[in-house]
Amino acid sequence: MNGGHNLSEAEKKRIEELEFEPGPVPPLRPVDRFGFLKPAGTGAEASSKPPAKPQSEREREERRLRKWRKMIGVGGTDWKHYVRRKPHVVKRRIRKGIPDCLRGLVWQLISGSRDLLLMNQGIYEQLVVYETSAAELDIIRDISRTFPSHVFFQQRHGPGQRSLYNVLKAYSVYDREVGYVQGMGFLAGLLLLYMSEEDAFWLLVALLKGAVHAPMEGLYLAGLPLVQQYLFQFERLVREQLPRLGSHFEEEVINPSMYASQWFITVFSYSFPFSLELRIWDVFLYEGVKIVFRVGLALLKYCQDDLVKLPFEKLVHALRNFPEDALQPDVLLPMAYSIKVSRRLEELRQEYIMMTNPLPQAEQLIKQTSPRDQRTEQQTSLDSDLIFLDNWISPALQKVCGTKIEWVPCRKLSWRWNSKPTPGDLQRFHFDRSHAIDHEASCIDEEGSAEPVALVDDDSKQEGEARKADSRPDRGKKKISLAPKPASFSTGEIAFEEIAEDVYGLERRAGTRLNASAADIASTSTSRHICPSGQRKFSATPTPEWPDMFEINAAETIEMFENDRDLMRITDEQLREVKYHKMTKEPVTRFAAEDVEVNISFPREGISTRSRSSGIKPHLSSPLSKKGKSSHVVDNPQPNPQPNDVNLNTTVSTEEE
Amino acid sequence: MAGNSGPEFDHIFKLLLIGDSGVGKSSLLLRFTSDTFDDLSPTIGVDFKLKLVTLSGRRLKLTIWDTAGQERFRTLTSSYYRGAQGVILVYDVTRRDTFTDLSEVWLKEVELYSTNPDCIKMLVGNKVDKDAERVVSKQEGIAFARQYGCLFLECSAKTRANVQLCFEELVQKILDTPSLLADTKGVKKNLLRPEEPYNPQAAPGAGNCTC
Secondary structure, eight states, X not given: OOTTOOOOSXXXXXXXXXXXXXXXXXXXXXXXXXXXXXXGGGHHHHHSOOOOOOHHHHHHHHHHHHHHHHHHOGGGTTHXXXXXXXXXXXXXXXXXXXXXXXXXXXXXHHHTHHHHHHHTTTHHHHHHHTOOOTTHXXXXXXXXXXXXXXXXXXXXXXXXHHHHHHHHHHHHHHTTTTOOOTTHHHHHHHHHTTSOHHHHHHHHXXXXXXXXXXXXXXXXXXXXXXXXXXXXXXXXXXXXXXXXXXXXXXXXXXXXXXXXXXXXXXXXXXXXXXXXXXXXXXXHHHHOTHHHHHHHHHHXXXXXXXXXXXXXXXXXXXXXXXXXXXXXXXXXXXHHHTSOOHHHHHHHHHHHHHHHSOHHHHHHHHHHTOOHHHHHHHHHHHHHHHHHIIIIIHHHHHHHHSSOOOEEOOSTTOOEESSOOOTTTOOBOOOOHHXXXXXXXXXXXXXXXXXXXXXXXXXXXXXXXXXXXXXXXOOGGGOOOOOOSOOOOOTTSHHHHHHHHHHTHHHHHHXXXXXXXXXXXXXXXXXXXXXXXXXXXXXXXXXTTOOOEEEEEHHHHHHHHHHTHHHHTOOHHHHHHHHHIIIIIOSEXXXXXXXXXXXXXXXXXXXXXXXXXXXXXXXXXXXXXXXXXXXXXOOOSSOOOOOOOOOSOOBOOOOOO | OOOSSSOSOXXXXXXXXXXXXXXXXXXXXXXXXHOOOOOOOOOOXXXXXXXXXEETTEEEEEEEEEEOOSGGGHHHHGGGSTTOSEEEEEEETTOHHHHHHIIIIIHHHHHHHOOOTTOXXXXXXXXXXXXXXOOSOHHHHHHHHHHHTOEEEEOOTTTOTTHHHHHHHHHHHHHTOHHHHTTOSSSSGGGTOTTOTTOTTOOTTOOGGGO
């Protein structure tokens, strides 16, 4: 099967060979930029150099790399800090692709494998050197069949094959229940192209045991339980999200096990273009398995028009051979990001568990395996919003109001600003998060420290500050402009509520989080609580003291809206409506500050007080505790307003109207 | 693409390749469908290939499912036996365990999951190019085939020896078995499908396939 690789009875001998005798170094052949041999047919083009990149692109890449280096710090020292403060920036940058030269390090940082390695020094060596595994022969047989076209794994018994063997064997010893399953080799192989054996091993452990996201070991355990579950979920998602294709599949009796099992088992590392695999893995390690569903759905969606025409046999063939244009990362991934799956995935997971287990066990299972992925993500969003507000909004308000601003937790679904600015002081907010984040990022990148520039208030007296901020050259999107004089805004319009939700998505997210914890405590199913019916209404009670306007950029709003669609239970139709509304009618939407009810307020010391009054005992520690405060649940019904401890330089930029 | 009005084939058959991991199932199939030989990755789950052939004047569309050999994957592969007219059992003539597993494992799987009582089984010993390492003799193969009522051939996907013949003999035998030709006109889809819901013969464990 594997050309020229003999596997006979005397395989023990082969293990020894593997230890001692590398085979001949294969002759030099042209490879692509990732080290894969070029297909024989393209030999002619292979020898010619790829066209040099234009200067501008090179510069852009260099800039990008600099940003990444700053974000990571020396040897990853700044990483955690950065992620905690700006998870959105990190997420966005990762989605654009991790620079190849930093990939190995970043993968270790985002997967949690770094920590595992540090906590378990010496274990790997023990596993490799002293233990034996029943799977050794199986592993050896597959070694030369894993990425056979990559130079690193070409040489028989060479360093690549040897590392691959060691990692797989170590894992099969580390977890004898899983042992070795074909498919794991692709995971390990991919990792080994970017890191050392030991690092790759711990990353494998992190994934299978679930260091950050839900454990993956169910993909490989006897009966492949997680594969079955994922296939079930995927089939349903296809039917729901691509109904035309779904019913065609049904007619032709196509099920996802015919084409998608390897997507899940190898996380797309089996038969896709390598550049795409890497981009998927970047996101997979940071955001979890739902990217696999998303990419799968995006592929089907992209090819839907062709697929629905095909009869069974051609369909199966097509599902295993997607056209090249569908597999371009910059086409496929944005499409994948736009497909929302989190909420349905969780519901379908529970449905699957209920379906495949007797009732008492099923409930137990659902309880035990709370959706870790989802919770971390919500938590991160919440964290980031709070941090964002702290860094950006508070300073501005503080300057304007002359009082400290505290974001305090309120009732479950409503938020209150602790210290109300004096009426009249504040003329207008301009809130554009993309600007804010980009600006902040660029400040950090260029100056090594964050310099949040917050809201704008036209009539406030901060011109000096503003000039200071503006005088810095080359700040990218830092400029925060002012809105024209506000038009009136009817609170009855659909856009209002949605925009308000977008801007202060915190309310929603915090609600989510409270509910998630409530679910844990009350031992009830989580999904029912995650977003109670989605009809959180903003109390839009205009107060006469607040005649001011918020302004939001439509594109950004839509993006945020789409991003949080899962949590908000927005239907396609609603989304379309919003898009339509925002794109056509209100490229920039303004609404009065009081409409968003300056009731909006944000937890600072953990979620507490009012949530208690609604019968929920909070147990999650405060995200902001990471800033050095104690990380305990605040049981105190009246959270102590703390001085704003943002240890960053803050600048309030203002402009005259 | 042929519309419903004029099918481009006379029969459509479903074939299945089974056997231990690494015996050369995928290589055999690749040799048959595209006459190439390459380093192949282990099959994860199932793979699928389509081949049009003309045999005895009849145009045939072969849909061939290639399965993962590793034990862990059997939960995924077992549903693909249903409705197959032919099963190719592959072993590696240089590894005895792959030969003994045929009766220990693979024939049992066929018995358990196949739904065509008359489905044709073809025993194939692969890798005969490695003659020096051979541990399973041709006589053993013949004896096995006789015992279990299979067709038998030895072949090499690497040198292409006998590969075409394997499939041709199997398909010829299917053509010669009238009970297998029902529902192969491509009208009823369910014979192709691993998990079609309304198969009247879906009685697992019928065990007719041992012949």
